[in-house]
Amino acid sequence: MLFTSYRFIAFLALLFLVYYLIPKRFQWLLLLAADVLFYACAGWKGLVFLCVTVLVSWLAGMLMGRSFKEQKSFLKSPEGKALPREERKVWKKKRESYRKFVLTLALLADLGILAALKYTNFFISNVNSLFSAELAGVDWVLPMGISFYTFQTVSYLIDVYWEKVEAENNLLRVALFTSFFPLLVQGPISRFGDLKETLYAEHSFDFKGFSFGMQRILWGYFKKLVVADRLLPAVKALCGAPDQYNGAFALIGALFYAAELYADFTGGIDITIGVAQVLGIEVKENFIRPYFSRNIAEYWRRWHISMGTWFKDYVFFPMSAAPRLMKLSKKIRTRWDGFGRKMPVYLSTLVTWFLTGLWHGAAWNFVVWGLLNAVIILIAEEFKPLSTRFREKFPRLTGSFGYRVFEILRTFLIMCSLRMLDCYRNVPVSFKAFGSVFTAGKWREAFSGALLELGLSVWDYRIAGLGVLLMFLVSVLQERHGSVRELLWKKPALPYVVFPVLALLVLCFGAYGVGYDASQFIYNQF
Amino acid sequence: MTTKQKIKTWLPLCLCLVLLAAAVWFLGRLTQPKYMSGVLEGAMTAEYYEEKTPHDVIFIGDCEVYENFSPVTMWREAGITSYIRGTAQQLIWQSYYLLEDAFRYESPKIVVYNVQAMKYSEPQSEAYNRMALDGMRLSVSKLGAVRASMTEDEDAISYLIPLLRYHSRWQELTQEDWTYLFRRDKVTVAGYLMRADVKPMKRLPSVPILKDPDIGEACWEYLGKIQALCEKHGARLILIKSSSIWPHWYDEWEEQISAYAAEHGLDYINFLPLQDEIGIDFTTDTYDAGLHLNLYGAEKASAYFARLLADAYGLEDHRGDSAIAADWEEKCAQYDALLDAQLRELEEYGYLKSWTLGNDRP
Numbered sequence: 107m108l109f110t111s112y113r114f115i116a117f118l119a120l121l122f123l124v125y126y127l128i129p130k131r132f133q134w135l136l137l138l139a140a141d142v143l144f145y146a147c148a149g150w151k152g153l154v155f156l157c158v159t160v161l162v163s164w165l166a167g168m169l170m171g172r173s174f175k176e177q178k179s180f181l182k183s184p185e186g187k188a189l190p191r192e193e194r195k196v197w198k199k200k201r202e203s204y205r206k207f208v209l210t211l212a213l214l215a216d217l218g219i220l221a222a223l224k225y226t227n228f229f230i231s232n233v234n235s236l237f238s239a240e241l242a243g244v245d246w247v248l249p250m251g252i253s254f255y256t257f258q259t260v261s262y263l264i265d266v267y268w269e270k271v272e273a274e275n276n277l278l279r280v281a282l283f284t285s286f287f288p289l290l291v292q293g294p295i296s297r298f299g300d301l302k303e304t305l306y307a308e309h310s311f312d313f314k315g316f317s318f319g320m321q322r323i324l325w326g327y328f329k330k331l332v333v334a335d336r337l338l339p340a341v342k343a344l345c346g347a348p349d350q351y352n353g354a355f356a357l358i359g360a361l362f363y364a365a366e367l368y369a370d371f372t373g374g375i376d377i378t379i380g381v382a383q384v385l386g387i388e389v390k391e392n393f394i395r396p397y398f399s400r401n402i403a404e405y406w407r408r409w410h411i412s413m414g415t416w417f418k419d420y421v422f423f424p425m426s427a428a429p430r431l432m433k434l435s436k437k438i439r440t441r442w443d444g445f446g447r448k449m450p451v452y453l454s455t456l457v458t459w460f461l462t463g464l465w466h467g468a469a470w471n472f473v474v475w476g477l478l479n480a481v482i483i484l485i486a487e488e489f490k491p492l493s494t495r496f497r498e499k500f501p502r503l504t505g506s507f508g509y510r511v512f513e514i515l516r517t518f519l520i521m522c523s524l525r526m527l528d529c530y531r532n533v534p535v536s537f538k539a540f541g542s543v544f545t546a547g548k549w550r551e552a553f554s555g556a557l558l559e560l561g562l563s564v565w566d567y568r569i570a571g572l573g574v575l576l577m578f579l580v581s582v583l584q585e586r587h588g589s590v591r592e593l594l595w596k597k598p599a600l601p602y603v604v605f606p607v608l609a610l611l612v613l614c615f616g617a618y619g620v621g622y623d624a625s626q627f628i629y630n631q632f
Numbered sequence: 633m634t635t636k637q638k639i640k641t642w643l644p645l646c647l648c649l650v651l652l653a654a655a656v657w658f659l660g661r662l663t664q665p666k667y668m669s670g671v672l673e674g675a676m677t678a679e680y681y682e683e684k685t686p687h688d689v690i691f692i693g694d695c696e697v698y699e700n701f702s703p704v705t706m707w708r709e710a711g712i713t714s715y716i717r718g719t720a721q722q723l724i725w726q727s728y729y730l731l732e733d734a735f736r737y738e739s740p741k742i743v744v745y746n747v748q749a750m751k752y753s754e755p756q757s758e759a760y761n762r763m764a765l766d767g768m769r770l771s772v773s774k775l776g777a778v779r780a781s782m783t784e785d786e787d788a789i790s791y792l793i794p795l796l797r798y799h800s801r802w803q804e805l806t807q808e809d810w811t812y813l814f815r816r817d818k819v820t821v822a823g824y825l826m827r828a829d830v831k832p833m834k835r836l837p838s839v840p841i842l843k844d845p846d847i848g849e850a851c852w853e854y855l856g857k858i859q860a861l862c863e864k865h866g867a868r869l870i871l872i873k874s875s876s877i878w879p880h881w882y883d884e885w886e887e888q889i890s891a892y893a894a895e896h897g898l899d900y901i902n903f904l905p906l907q908d909e910i911g912i913d914f915t916t917d918t919y920d921a922g923l924h925l926n927l928y929g930a931e932k933a934s935a936y937f938a939r940l941l942a943d944a945y946g947l948e949d950h951r952g953d954s955a956i957a958a959d960w961e962e963k964c965a966q967y968d969a970l971l972d973a974q975l976r977e978l979e980e981y982g983y984l985k986s987w988t989l990g991n992d993r994p
Contacts, residue, residue, distance in 0.1 A: 112789050112796075313641050565803050602644045606652040614659065614799050620758055620785050 107147040109291060109377050110330060110618060117144070122384055130308030134282055137305075137385070144287040145250065152249030155223065156285055159216050163259040164280040166212030167266045170205045171273025177201045209267045213260060220256040223248055228468035251290040253465055257416055259284050262298040264420055271299045279306060286387075288378040292371065294392040294412035301389075309386030317601055318591050319383030324608040325580075326376030331616030333573035334370035338617070339561030341366050345529045348539050353546030356539040358557070360522040363529045365574050368397065371410070395581045400513035402482050405521060413465070417458045426454035456480045466528070471536065475527040482520065569615050660795035663802055664766065666812040669986065671763070672819040673698075673720040677730070678767030679820055680717055685959040686738040688947050689714035690867075691823065692727040692858075693746030696874035699924040703822035704967040705934035707960045710942040711949030716823030719764035723752050724854040726764045729777035731858060733768060735865050742945060743867045745858060746874050747889050747900075748881070753848020755783045765791060821967045826927055828974040829984050833914040833922035837878045845884035852892070859896060868945065871900040875912055875933055877922025901940075903933065910936045927971065 107114045121140050125133055145153050177198065180186040189197065227243045234241055262283065265271045274280050282305060283298055344351045344359030351359060375392045382389040396409035406414050425431065431450045439446030456477065463476020486493075497504045523540055530536040558564065583590050594600040667674030676698065689712060691697040698718035706712045717730045727745060734740070755761070761781045768774040770792070778791045790797040819825065862869040871893055873881055881904060893900035903910070910932050914922050917929030925933060941947045950956045977984055 112787050317645075563803070599644070602648045605645075606648050606655070609652055610655055610659075613656065613795055614802060616799065619787070619790060619797055619799065 107144055109374060110327070110335075113147075118381060125309075125385060126311045130310070133309060133385075134306045135278070137286065138278055138282045141282065141285040141287045141290070145285060145290065148250040149247065151247040152252075155219055155247070155249045155252070156255065157281075159219060159256060159259055160277070160281045160284045162212050162215045163263055163284065164274070164277045166208050166263055167273040167280065168275055169208045170263075170266050171275070173201055173205050173208075174269065174273075205267060209263055212263050216256050216259050216263070220252055222246070223252060225464075225468045251292070254293045254295055255284050255290060257295045257413075257465075258289075258298075261295070261416060261420060265298060271297075271302070274298070274302070282306070286382075288381040289389065292374045292378070293410070294375065294378070294390055295416050296389060296412065301387075304386070304388045307386070312386065314595065315386060316384050317605075318595075319380045319385075321591055321594075321601070321604055321608065322376050322380030322383060324380075324605065324612060326373045326378075326380060327612045327616070328573070328608060329369040329373030329376065329577060331373075331612055331618050333570055333577065334366045334373060335617040336562070336566055336570045336573070337362050337366040337369075340557070341529070343560040345531075348530055348535050352539055352542035353548035354543070354552040355548060355556075356526070356546075357522075357543045358552060359529060359539075360526055363525060364397075364518070364522045365570070367525070367528075369573070369577065395585055397518055398514055398581065398585060399517050400510065401486055401517055402479065402520060403486060405517055406479070406483075413462070417462050417465075421461060422454050422458045425457060426450045452484060455484055459483075469531065471527040471531050471533050474533050475524055478524055478527075482524075566617075573615075656793060656795050660793060660798065661813060662805070662809055663798035664794045665762075665798070665801070666808050666816065667763070668808055668812050668817055668819070670988070672825060674763035674766065675816055675819045676719055676767070676823065676825065677717070677764060678816065679818060680715065680734070680823070681737075681769060682818070683715060683737075683822075685713065685956045687713045687715040687740050687822075688950075689742045689744060689941065690731065690734050690738075690740040691716040691718060691744045691746070692722070692731050693718050693744075693874075694722045694749045695720055695924055696748050696876060697744070697746045698820065698823055698825045699827065700874045700876075700930050700933055701937065702824045702826075702927070702930045702934040702967075704824065704960075704964055705931045706938035706941075707951075708964070709935045709938040710947070711951035712938050712941055712947050713950050713956060713960070714822065716820075718746075718823060719760075721752075721756060721760040722749055722764055723756065723781060724749055724851050724858075725780035726761075726777055728854045728858050728861065729773045729780070730764075730768070732776070732861060733771060733773040735861065736771065736773070739865055740867050741947065742870060742941065743858070743862050744870050744872055745855075746872050747885075748873060748876075748879075750847050750851040750855070750889070751879075751885065753850045755781050758783050758786055761786070762797070766794070818966065821963050821970065824930070824967075826967070826970050826974065827919040827924070827984070827987075828927045828971055829919045829978055830916055830926055830928075831919050831921050832916065833877055833918055837880075837922075839880045842882050842884060845882065847885060847888050855892065856896075859898065869898055871898055873900075873902040873904060875903045875907055875910070875925055875929065877914055877918070879923075906936070927974075 107117065117140075121136070125136055128136060142153070145156060181194070181198075186194070186197075223246050226246065230241045230243055233239055262271070262280075266273045274283070279302075283301060286296075286301070286305065289296055341359065341362050344355055344362065348356070372393050379389050379391070390412065392410060392412050394408040394411070396405050399405035399408050427450075431453065435446050435450050437446070438449055459476040459480035460473060461476070462479070463472040463474070466472040466475070503509055526536045526540050527533065530539060557567070562570070580590055583593070587593055591601075594604055665674060673695075687703075689706070691701060691714065695718065698716045701714075701716060703712075703714040703716060706714050715734075717727075717734055719726065719730075722730070727749070731743060761778075761783070765774065765777050765781060768777065774791070775788070778788050782788060787796070859869050871889060873886070873889070881902075886902065890900055892898070912925065912929050912932055914929075917925055917932065919926035942949070950960075974984060977986060
């Protein structure tokens with residue numbers, strides 16, 4: 107069930123209605139039923155894998171939770187208190203090992219399913235090219251949103267293991283957390299600790315929440331249908347023929363892709379958060395106007411925040427503070443002090459970004475994309491003292507609006523360049539296309555009618571352009587004043603006007619229906 | 633929340649929703665193609681609802697009914713009241729639902745179904761679906777027709793909310809869309825789409841090899857449904873194969889239709905072997921080299937069919953009924969005026985310029 111299908115809209119309308127009509131204590135069960143229905147529409151085979159992940163996570167969480175409870179009650183009991191210190195330590199270590207064993211097994215199962223279903227063909231193709239073998243690829247089902255729900259369950263398991271959250275004993279509640287349908291398609295990757303209060307709570311109808319949610323949903327559809335899907339044919343054409351469309355076209359393609367991806371992904375997240383908001387459920391933001399970032403590190407704190415924090419919390423921090431790595435760092439420091447100090451962070455950054463790339467897709471272009479991000483972040487880190495000195499020496503210049511715009515544009519163009527790897531899905535082709543921007547020219551050709559041969563008419567460009575402009579203006583408003591909806595809410599009639607106006611804009615200028623390809627959200631594939 | 637607060641909150645929202653619905657309706661009407669020039673076939677379905685008097689005969693089927701039979705000629709010949717609920721490439725399930733829709737308004741004695749469209753047993757083209765179904769009034773029949781006709785890319789809801797289908801047409805709106813926003817001109821006379829020009833058949837086109845001679849299951853199912861519907865409403869179903877040279881009517885199809893008609897007690901009239909008896913001459917009686925009859929061919933076929941219906945089926949001559957006669961006099965006048973206009977156009981340009989979307993002769 108595509109977010110942009112009429113079926114999904116009907117599904118939502120019915121869900122919203124029933125949700126507030128039934129007794130509140132059944133609301134979360136209704137959501138679970140809706141999840142099952144939503145997921146089943148994408149194929150029952152995927153549902154089977156989802157159920158296995160839920161079952162494994164619930165069981166492991168429960169076992170770890172029980173172990174914690176037993177440990178606490180034993181240590182508090184007279185019998186536990188009577189134990190000598192050393193024996194207590196041994197006893198505790200035993201319980202800890204047991205929990206570690208449970209966690210490892212559960213992670214192996216959850217991540218194993220993800221790895222097997224998503225990365226087997228990648229593995230086979232690499233074996234084939236490395237050893238000139240001819241192993242046949244597999245045709246296994248790739249459950250919808252597997253990367254998202256697997257990461258959610260992994261975070262749940264580790265948080266239980268770290269005692270950040272209490273284990274949930276109710277299987278159905280774990281199932282709802284794992285499969286909550288708005289998040290299932292493209293995140294945000296939510297944490298159990300953030301969601302549990304709001305997800306299982308009883309929600310009364312709140313007009314403001316409903317109104318905000320509906321506005322957010324419509325704004326999401328606007329971004330997706332008016333901007334992203336309208337630009338899609340041009341992006342496909344430009345990225346599909348890199349030999350023909352090089353030089354200026356490659357840069358134009360990268361810029362179009364930046365607009366399309368942003369509108370597509372943030373549009374999807376707007377729909378997700380809006381749906382949750384109508385249901386009274388709070389979901390954390392996943393984007394904070396990333397194209398206004400002044401450096402790459404800031405960009406990644408603003409773009410796909412839930413993924414970034416996930417990797418930071420569950421890969422980067424544990425790895426950079428891992429005892430073995432610390433030991434190695436100590437050893438290196440004896441010879442190369444500076445490098446030895448930085449090594450754990452550098453290595454963790456590279457591994458984190460390698461995995462981030464791999465998470466995006468089972469292909470080398472994603473891996474290279476991830477590693478390049480890491481390299482740029484590390485280079486920026488190395489140049490930080492220089493940059494700080496520069497700022498101190500030229501405070502007026504670096505504090506000016508123009509310098510800020512320069513930094514924003516520089517960051518934006520670097521990200522566009524990196525994203526060519528995603529756009530062309532091929533490492534050599536991407537590098538060639540990037541190089542051609544500086545060597546092949548074709549500027550005159552690009553602006554003498556060739557852009558009208560990409561499947562977009564003059565009107566399509568105008569609509570997409572106005573759509574991007576509107577998105578930009580809203581982002582500027584948000585950057586200056588926070589929530590635009592809160593601003594509108596204070597005016598007497600505006601919230602009421604926004605709803606029909608946005609709806610009409612989407613209905614009239616959206617790229618949907620016969621004659622347009624009903625495109626999946628880009629992040630669905632992850 | 634007090635009642636006053638509730639009203640203050642919900643009333644503006646309801647008002648907005650009503651305004652939104654009105655805007656969607658208006659924009660849908662504006663962007664929906666009007667079919668008042670060039671491709672007129674899309675305007676035919678809606679015209680049926682403007683009929684003032686009931687009909688003894690209802691034709692259903694594709695272009696071979698609305699081009700090859702003239703209800704005005706049948707009236708003039710034998711006082712038979714008839715209407716053609718034909719549309720371009722009308723598939724059999726569309727014929728069924730259009731007939732079901734017609735039975736909501738009247739009780740014809742005879743239903744004539746042209747079997748040519750039975751060569752299609754699956755949905756074909758969105759454009760033809762739209763021309764056949766957009767004009768239908770909202771009813772269970774329309775919903776059934778939409779569900780049966782949709783191609784893979786289509787959504788049923790866009791037949792109910794036209795803006796969902798035609799939203800991108802705002803780029804190509806013309807004066808016609810504004811002129812015919814709330815009204816339509818008549819493009820047919822009792823469902824007959826007149827063509828007075830002549831394009832003779834010069835040589836017989838080659839006959840393609842028939843890959844699958846069997847008529848599809850869905851077609852038989854709907855033919856059965858049409859028969860049952862006629863029986864339910866006390867109408868007699870006549871199957872016909874109308875006059876044409878091409879597309880070729882294969883012997884295999886003929887055998888299957890004849891066998892079905894014999895088995896189910898239906899009359900089947902194949903006009904192809906009767907063409908000489910009717911007097912159809914494909915050097916003068918067709919406007920597209922044998923695919924369809926022109927006015928002169930249609931008048932010959934209609935006169936023949938009217939006599940047959942009057943003689944063999946005992947259809948009443950309504951020319952003595954003043955109310956009905958008055959309505960048909962209007963139709964005759966419209967028919968003659970339309971013919972005059974086309975003849976004038978032919979004299980002036982040598983072809984029907986109004987049929988070529990303002991372009992030069994194709």
